Amino acid sequence: xxxxxxxxxGALSGSLFAVMALGLSLLWGFLKIINLxxxxxxLIGAYLTFEVATSTGLDPLLTVVIGAAAxxxxxxxxxxxxxxxxxxxxxxxxxxxxxLIITVQVVSNVWTADFQRMGTDVNPYGxxxxxxxxxxxxxxxxxxxxxxVVLVVAGKLVLERTYAGRALQAFxxxxxxxxxxxxxxxxxxxxxxxxxxxxxxxxxxxHALGESLHPDAPFEWVGRVFAIVILGGIGNLTGTLYAGLLxxxxxxxxxxxxxxxxxxxxxxxxxxxxxxxxPTGLFPSKAVH
Amino acid sequence: MRNRGWIGLALVAVGLAVVPLLVxxxxxxxxxxxxxxxxxxWTAQSTSWNILSGYSGYFSFGQGAFYGVGVYSMAxxxxxxxxxxxxxxxxxxxxxxxxxxxxxxxxxxxxxxxGEIFALxxxxxxxxxxxxxxxxxxxxxxxxxxxxxxxxxEALGSFQSFFYVCSAVVGVFALTVxxxxxxxRYGWALFAVRDDEAVAEGxxxxxxxxKMIAIAANGLIGGVSGAVFGLNLGFISVEGTFNLTVPLFxxxxxxxxxxxxxxxxxxxxxxxxxxxNRLADSGFEGxxxxxxxxxxxxLVVLAPEGLxxxxxxxxxxxxxxxxxxxxxxxxxGGWGQPVDWLAVGLAAAVVVAFLPSKRRSGxxxxxxxxxxxxxxxxxxxxxxxxxxxxxxxxxxDFGGVHALRGVSLTVxxxxxxxxxxxxxxxxxxxxxxxxxxxxxxxxxxxxxxTNLAGIPQHRVxxxxxxxxxxxxxxxxxxxLRDNVAVAIMFGRDxxxxxxxxxxxxxxxxxxxxxxxxxxxxxxxxxxxxxLLEMARAMATRPSVLxxxxxxxxxxxxxxxxxxxxxxxIHDSGVAIVFVEHVLRVVNQLATRIVVLDHGVLLAxxxxxxxxxxxxxxxxxxxxxxxxxxx
Numbered sequence: 001x002x003x004x005x006x007x008x009x010g011a012l013s014g015s016l017f018a019v020m021a022l023g024l025s026l027l028w029g030f031l032k033i034i035n036l037x038x039x040x041x042x043l044i045g046a047y048l049t050f051e052v053a054t055s056t057g058l059d060p061l062l063t064v065v066i067g068a069a070a071x072x073x074x075x076x077x078x079x080x081x082x083x084x085x086x087x088x089x090x091x092x093x094x095x096x097x098x099x100l101i102i103t104v105q106v107v108s109n110v111w112t113a114d115f116q117r118m119g120t121d122v123n124p125y126g127x128x129x130x131x132x133x134x135x136x137x138x139x140x141x142x143x144x145x146x147x148x149v150v151l152v153v154a155g156k157l158v159l160e161r162t163y164a165g166r167a168l169q170a171f172x173x174x175x176x177x178x179x180x181x182x183x184x185x186x187x188x189x190x191x192x193x194x195x196x197x198x199x200x201x202x203x204x205x206x207h208a209l210g211e212s213l214h215p216d217a218p219f220e221w222v223g224r225v226f227a228i229v230i231l232g233g234i235g236n237l238t239g240t241l242y243a244g245l246l247x248x249x250x251x252x253x254x255x256x257x258x259x260x261x262x263x264x265x266x267x268x269x270x271x272x273x274x275x276x277x278x279p280t281g282l283f284p285s286k287a288v289h
Numbered sequence: 290m291r292n293r294g295w296i297g298l299a300l301v302a303v304g305l306a307v308v309p310l311l312v313x314x315x316x317x318x319x320x321x322x323x324x325x326x327x328x329x330x331w332t333a334q335s336t337s338w339n340i341l342s343g344y345s346g347y348f349s350f351g352q353g354a355f356y357g358v359g360v361y362s363m364a365x366x367x368x369x370x371x372x373x374x375x376x377x378x379x380x381x382x383x384x385x386x387x388x389x390x391x392x393x394x395x396x397x398x399x400x401x402x403x404g405e406i407f408a409l410x411x412x413x414x415x416x417x418x419x420x421x422x423x424x425x426x427x428x429x430x431x432x433x434x435x436x437x438x439x440x441x442x443e444a445l446g447s448f449q450s451f452f453y454v455c456s457a458v459v460g461v462f463a464l465t466v467x468x469x470x471x472x473x474r475y476g477w478a479l480f481a482v483r484d485d486e487a488v489a490e491g492x493x494x495x496x497x498x499x500k501m502i503a504i505a506a507n508g509l510i511g512g513v514s515g516a517v518f519g520l521n522l523g524f525i526s527v528e529g530t531f532n533l534t535v536p537l538f539x540x541x542x543x544x545x546x547x548x549x550x551x552x553x554x555x556x557x558x559x560x561x562x563x564x565x566n567r568l569a570d571s572g573f574e575g576x577x578x579x580x581x582x583x584x585x586x587x588l589v590v591l592a593p594e595g596l597x598x599x600x601x602x603x604x605x606x607x608x609x610x611x612x613x614x615x616x617x618x619x620x621x622g623g624w625g626q627p628v629d630w631l632a633v634g635l636a637a638a639v640v641v642a643f644l645p646s647k648r649r650s651g652x653x654x655x656x657x658x659x660x661x662x663x664x665x666x667x668x669x670x671x672x673x674x675x676x677x678x679x680x681x682x683x684x685x686d687f688g689g690v691h692a693l694r695g696v697s698l699t700v701x702x703x704x705x706x707x708x709x710x711x712x713x714x715x716x717x718x719x720x721x722x723x724x725x726x727x728x729x730x731x732x733x734x735x736x737x738x739t740n741l742a743g744i745p746q747h748r749v750x751x752x753x754x755x756x757x758x759x760x761x762x763x764x765x766x767x768x769l770r771d772n773v774a775v776a777i778m779f780g781r782d783x784x785x786x787x788x789x790x791x792x793x794x795x796x797x798x799x800x801x802x803x804x805x806x807x808x809x810x811x812x813x814x815x816x817x818x819x820l821l822e823m824a825r826a827m828a829t830r831p832s833v834l835x836x837x838x839x840x841x842x843x844x845x846x847x848x849x850x851x852x853x854x855x856x857x858i859h860d861s862g863v864a865i866v867f868v869e870h871v872l873r874v875v876n877q878l879a880t881r882i883v884v885l886d887h888g889v890l891l892a893x894x895x896x897x898x899x900x901x902x903x904x905x906x907x908x909x910x911x912x913x914x915x916x917x918x919x
Contacts, residue, residue, distance in 0.1 A: 034405055085590050087589075087590070089405060090404055090405060090408075091589050091590075091593075093348075093405060093408060094348075094544070094585060094589045095585070095586050095589050095590065097540075097582075097585065098581075098582035098583065098584075098585035098586040098589075099582065099586065100582075101533075101537060101578045101581065101582040102578065102579050102583065105575065105576070105577075105578035105579045105582070106579065108575070109575050219532075219533055222412060223412065223413045223416045226413070227413075230409070259424055261420045261421075261423050261424040262424060263420075264413075264416050264420045265417050265420055265421065268413045268416075268417050271410070271413070272395055272410070275402075275410075276395075276398075276399060279399070279400070
């Protein structure tokens with residue numbers, strides 16, 4: 001039973017990492033941008049939730065409006081820069097690495113390098129859990145799972161039903177031909193990067209609900225989140241969600257059966273195996289090649 | 290050219306040997322020894338990173354793993370178990386090298402591997418190692434390890450000078466490895482991989498082997514340097530070892546200094562270490578990551594080629610600015626310490642290097658090679674001699690699409706086969722299969738009696754197959770001469786760099802490009818790039834040359850010129866398979882024509898007979914075309 005509890009709890013925590021992975025996967029798949037700065041935006045989103053909730057007493061869930069707006073702008077500005085200087089897929093990795101370490105240092109200078117956590121007075125979700133039968137599920141991770149499902153469904157709808165979404169899919173497959181059909185790449189990509197930034201803020205808020213914050217946290221996320229992006233299939237939203245749940249469940253099980261320190265080992269072995277046998281991800285979708 | 294490099298390397302080594310004396314004579318504090326040891330440590334780390342990531346283009350975020358293995362080998366073997374520190378050092382280097390080989394063995398075998406995926410895989414490695422080190426009580430177990438000061442020869446005096454000597458030896462070793470690679474096949478194989486890996490493999494470069502050599506050198510030097518640095522740390526912890534400092538710094542230093550020159554990472558190490566030191570000294574420690582991140586972004590966007598390339602354009606002015614500033618501030622003596630003067634001098638050097646120049650730097654002419662060798666023994670092309678390529682029942686499916694179905698074809702000595710057919714008929718697929726670039730679904734292809742099944746592509750090149758690409762794929766960072774030289778270095782009759790460069794002229798003049806030998810591919814037109822493709826293919830000394838639409842996009846004058854070149858190549862005794870749309874040319878040139886349609890061999894034989902075959906005419910021109918052509 002404790003193993004089942006560990007797997008379910010792990011899968012729910014994995015959904016938080018799936019929320020982090022969504023924006024990254026979209027940008028990589030559709031714009032050929034590997035945006036490590038995305039992790040910086042998650043970090044800023046988390047600290048904004050902490051700061052606003054602590055200083056104004058606003059419900060932490062509502063603070064996401066501020067964070068999402070700010071990160072929408074930041075994501076769009078970064079993408080506008082990438083467009084302006086015609087940054088290649090590889091250079092985007094280097095530049096956003098630079099942006100990430102700048103962000104980490106700025107956050108550390110503003111909020112100090114110490115661990116910080118919202119008090120229970122401002123954060124009614126942090127310490128609560130819901131019991132289902134013999135299982136006790138913490139509220140923050142349940143919220144993360146809920147947001148993950150909503151974001152994936154909304155993202156799928158936008159991509160499949162709207163003009164902008166279809167144009168983006170066309171771009172993901174062949175830039176030049178899509179341009180030849182008169183699709184304005186610049187506006188669309190800036191819009192998409194803005195939305196990815198907003199999802200980063202949501203991920204940050206969800207992280208702040210359940211965990212203590214410290215500036216180096218992005219470096220702990222990077223490995224697991226990229227594992228989810230690659231396992232889910234780059235640019236594949238539902239695949240990302242499934243991969244998040246899978247990676248989370250396996251990490252949880254490894255931690256319960258073996259040791260928490262062993263879970264990165266198991267997760268990255270999975271990534272290598274996936275790259276060998278299923279390079280397009282574990283959950284291929286029709287839309288993505 | 291050759292000598293200048295050796296002089297540079299020797300100067301670095303001698304300078305490093307003199308420094309301790311200088312410190313003593315000038316009565317400087319030991320701070321300068323420590324400061325220099327730091328620069329040397331970073332020189333070794335970033336140079337070792339650059340051997341893999343700069344030379345081959347496979348960026349690694351995993352330098353911390355090699356460094357960490359070195360540090361922990363020293364900590365556990367010497368610090369905890371009291372083994373001799375030199376033994377611990379050697380084991381650390383070997384373990385890091387094995388780790389590199391292990392990573393390479395997994396990563397470089399992935400068919401889907403691209404640079405980004407490699408970078409992300411290597412990003413994960415230090416985290417996995419950190420987890421294992423923390424987990425294992427025999428290594429660390431999360432407690433940290435104390436490393437005592439080792440015994441060292443008394444003649445060296447203080448621990449600082451002992452540590453300095455060790456760092457200098459490792460630093461010079463790293464520079465020497467990078468320097469030698471840059472002048473031998475080992476480096477050029479990696480440059481070719483960086484520019485276009487598939488083309489390199491097709492020209493006969495054993496890319497997997499050379500990437501493994503590079504990652505092994507990366508691991509070995511990174512590990513040895515880490516082990517030496519471990520001696521200096523005193524206390525070693527997981528958090529202090531497997532963090533992002535090392536991977537970040539080596540990337541910034543190498544990108545800043547320049548990745549195409551052995552001394553680039555060293556230059557970057559000097560700049561970044563001095564900058565770090567001055568920032569920390571002036572109380573801006575909290576700003577250092579911001580400054581480093583900013584430098585990385587600016588460089589990638591504005592000057593991706595790095596400082597070294599800029600400075601080499603005006604070496605005297607740059608070093609003059611540095612020395613003048615240093616001497617000026619030193620003699621005046623009214624401000625700061627030598628390290629401040631150095632910081633200002635370095636800044637002055639950068640300013641001079643980035644001053645806009647009025648004169649565009651032209652391509653420097655190099656000496657013409659005196660030794661020109663005979664291209665091929667005179668032999669008259671025989672009519673259908675020995676079979677060179679024998680393809681039987683060749684079938685290739687892409688998913689549900691049958692690109693080729695049961696095609697059989699023999700290419701014999703002295704032949705010039707025109708391979709024609711409508712778009713999508715499978716011509717390029719057949720070329721790819723014969724060149725060993727993709728695997729057959731069914732059937733066999735044998736080159737010179739050797740079945741290609743399971744043979745790596747570079748071996749196919751060594752069996753005597755060379756090919757060109759429809760859209761030319763030159764190595765863009767190399768001159769035309771070096772493009773050809775790489776093919777010679779790894780072809781059937783391999784040579785060293787300087788001989789290959791000399792022999793390259795021969796192949797360039799074969800296609801009439803000898804006057805452009807020192808140009809870069811980006812500066813020449815499409816026709817010339819296609820001729821370069823042929824020269825490069827010929828430089829591997831093939832017995833069969835596969836030309837994939839070598840005339841596409843050319844104007845009539847250029848077509849005539851290209852046809853002359855193809856004739857000349859054929860006359861030199863090389864069998865040619867010539868994929869082409871322009872039937873006039875095919876008729877003129879070919880000794881035999883093979884027609885493909887929808888992946889099936891439709892007809893083959895004498896040009897006149899094949900071209901009047903009604904089945905061919907209707908497949909190629911359509912039924913109306915058939916009617917109109919009469």
